[in-house]
Amino acid sequence: MLEFSGALNEFPLFLQGAWASILYAVGCLTLGFLLAVMICMARISTVRIASLSARVYINVIRATPLLVVLLIVFNILPFVGVELSPEASALLSLTVCTAGYQAEILRGGFAGVSQGQIEAGRITGMSEWQIFRHIKLPQAFRLTLPALINETTIMIKGTSLISTVGILELTRVAQNVGNSNFRPLEALLIAAALYWLMTTAMTIAGDALIHRYAREKQS
């Protein structure tokens, strides 16, 4: 029989762990988005070296498991003289991973903004940065929002991997509690329920945003 009372006595620990997971997810997704925009710009630029570097970056990141990236950053960077705290290593690994995926997602969105709209910006005297910030980026974001929301749910769950480098987030809390009261299954089920809550809340918020943007368009 399942026996939850032991694990539930530690529920505040689970909430602290979930909160840490949320912080890492929000942090890596935000930093990752900014990095992704830059990588994406490089990827679609006509400067060959920029475009090529971005391609290599995206390819390498997409071919490497997040866990491997994490272990490389955590174990190998110190050998080349880069000392990062476990927290910084974790955030860095999550960020470089999601940035590669988000860059590739955004690329399709930028391709969806017509040249005519950009010319309309130029003729009114807008600078290239203003055109990017006020015409291209908002539309690329809207066009790729479903895929970006999917990426956020993947990364919320992806934060569980940083438990391997000793970060006390939800998965690590569940393991600790389960080990100490010899009821690992119950602890993990509680963690699973909390992950479900987080991703579902994210999906609902995302759907609300999609719904709001849909009012701009006649179907």
Added chain:
Amino acid sequence: MTNRESAIEIRGLKKSFGKFPVLDDIDLDIPRSAVTCIIGPSGSGKSTLLRCMAFLTDFEAGSILIEGQPLGFVGEGAARRACTNKEINAARERVGFVFQQFNLWPHLTVLENVAMPLRLVNKLSKSEAAGKARKALAKVGLADHVSKYPTFLSGGQQQRVGIARALAQDPHIILFDEPTSALDPELVGEVLQVMRDLAADGMTMVVVTHEMGFASQVADQVVFTDKGVIAAKGSPAEIFGNPDNPRVRSFLANYFERNTIRSRPAGRDVPAAAGQLGWGMPLVEGSGRA
């Protein structure tokens, strides 16, 4: 050297796409407070010529002065260099552009489409920009549609937003690139009416158009382009009345042929079966076509 009467002065303009010359040594003056219509067959270079006047397309040789301000390139021969962005914008400031495909920004409301450049470029405050945008939108008859998104408007309304966006920045010159070509026939009139109003206000306008009726009624100068050169130029009476240029003649003959309505003589109906099959296009008696 600058002709004080000219809003735009084009000298020796050359542009080619690969080996194919699109504009071949064009000289043209656009008079102030007048309407210049550019007509001509497809591929004759008329849209490219207009886009050069806003430097949306660059060119290989020649010069364009917007009210005396060089656009795109300065200097001649070896001293010729591309204008800086600042110089380009200094010349563009005087020019508004209306696109065939409207090119509104779909993620912004009608009001924001007009107000955003005023805020970002003309540095007006949010409320000043909104006020000015409302005024421009009222001028094109869209005061009641300011909070809608562009896709909820008809093509004619969208094009009027495009005109309001150009107008709001107080340009001295507005360039129109086939402004009614993407519209359903019954929506053309409302756009042309706004353009007539602007012409009556004394706006300097250059209009690339297939609307010969509009050109003949509103233009002060009609320019006919063919194969990258200005084949004919004159008043509407000179161009449409009795042109001596054979290319203009055949272009207009073809145009009027397509736009003349003739009734089909009675008793010459296409057989029902042919009509049902869809290949029975009724022939017009005396249409002049074999």
